[in-house]
Structure formats: C-alpha cells, structure tokens
Amino acid sequence: MGELEKMLLEGAKIEFLSEIVGRTIFMFLLILAILRLSGRRGVRQLTLFEVAIIISLGSAAGDPMFQEDIPILYSVIVFICVMGVYKLITWFTARFSFVANALEGKVMTVVKDGMFDIKHENDHDFSKMEFFAEFRNQSVEHLGQVKEGILEVDGTMSILFYPEEDIQFGLPLFPSTYVEINVDLHAGPFACMYCGNIVHSFQNESKRCSRCERATWTKAIKTKRH
Ligand SMILES: [Zn+2]
Structure with missing residues (x-):
C-alpha cells in the first residue's frame, strides 16, 4: 500500500461509508436546529448556515489531521454530504418563504x-x-x-x-x-x-x-x- 493510499484509505470500512452519509446529514440538521433555537443574536454577521457549516466541517477537517485511524475518505464523504444538504436547503429557502423564516427568522x-x-x-x-x-x-x-x-x-x-x-x-x-x-x-x-x-x-x-x-x-x- 502506497503512503498516499494508506493516508486516504487505511482502516476504511466500506460498509461504514453509507452510515457516514446518514450521520452527517443528521448531525448537520441537528447543529442547525440548535443554532436556530439559541437565537440569532449570538451569531451576528454570520448566518446560521455558515456557523453550522463551520462546526460540521471543522471537526471533519481537523480530526483526520492528527488521528491516524480516521481515513481521509471519511472526511471527504462528510464534506460532500454537508455541501449537498446545504445546496438542497438553499434551494428550498429560495423557493419557499416559510422555510426561510423557519431557518433564519424574520425581521x-x-x-x-x-x-x-x-x-x-x-x-x-x-x-x-x-x-x-x-x-x-x-x-x-x-x-x-x-x-x-x-x-x-x-x-x-x-x-x-x-x-x-x-x-x-x-x-x-x-x-x-x-x-x-x-x-x-x-x-x-x-x-x-x-x-x-x-x-x-x-x-x-x-x-x-x-x-x-x-x-x-x-x-x-x-x-x-x-
Ligand atoms: Zn413604558
């Protein structure tokens, strides 16, 4: 196994990959919900979305840097899922104002x-x-x-x-x-x-x-x- 391959894939369990997709979507929505409930005043300038993305990707990006047993492949899947959910929700907020109100609050x-x-x-x-x-x-x-x-x-x-x-x-x-x-x-x-x-x-x-x-x-x- 080459060094690069080891870094990317070593220890990766194929059957775990679909579970990562589910976990990421669940955690991202959970983070959004918690931020929404905590009120908008604490997150001035940044939208809830941006904060949720920072939290979600922060750990996914950071942990594989120093944890040998986390294959980078896992992080890549997390990134793809978070961006996918993000794109999907922005698509909904652009079309349905009730989604925008629920997520971002009203003026x-x-x-x-x-x-x-x-x-x-x-x-x-x-x-x-x-x-x-x-x-x-x-x-x-x-x-x-x-x-x-x-x-x-x-x-x-x-x-x-x-x-x-x-x-x-x-x-x-x-x-x-x-x-x-x-x-x-x-x-x-x-x-x-x-x-x-x-x-x-x-x-x-x-x-x-x-x-x-x-x-x-x-x-x-x-x-x-x-
Ligand atoms: Zn008064």
Missing part, C-alpha cells in the same frame, strides 16, 4: 414611532441593552429621532430616521442622559426608561407608564441629529 420591529415595540417583551431575542448599543453605534441620541428600527436576520439594525422637523421628544440612549429622575422634582416631558413612552404630565397619582406599567422615568430630550 423584527424594535422601534416604532419613537418607542420600543414592546410586544416582543417576552421574546428571548429581545434584549434591550443590546439595542441601546446598536442605536448608539449609529449615533442615535434618543428614540424621538427614530421613525422605525428593524432588526435584520443577520443581527444588524436598520434605522429609518424622522426628518429633522418631525423629531419628537424621546428616550435618551446615552448613559449621561439615561438617568432615572424623581418626576415630582422635575418638569416634563418624561420618557419611560423601559419602553420609551413619552409623558408630558401625570394625570393620576400612580406615576406608572400607560404602555408598560413600569414607573422609572428619565428626562426626555429632543435634540436634532448632527
């Missing part, structure tokens, strides 16, 4: 008309602090500047700004101004620190937000964009 409205869209409150994807950072990265000083903010499936934020003359009072997003205040000691308008709701004065004693029922307020600001 999500985060801010609407200058306020956080709180219907996602219990969604584990909806982590407000990350959104604060995302908006600050795009130089948004307060939510009153934002007509609509959309979280794309790749984890990036798309922002539609109000024209300058339509900027409203909004929830400040930078730490120097995002500070809780006592509403009895300050003049309004106030911004709900949780959902961004703006209140000019309180009608009742409870001082709770009419949108989200919380009672932490900061001073709303209305600065223009620079």
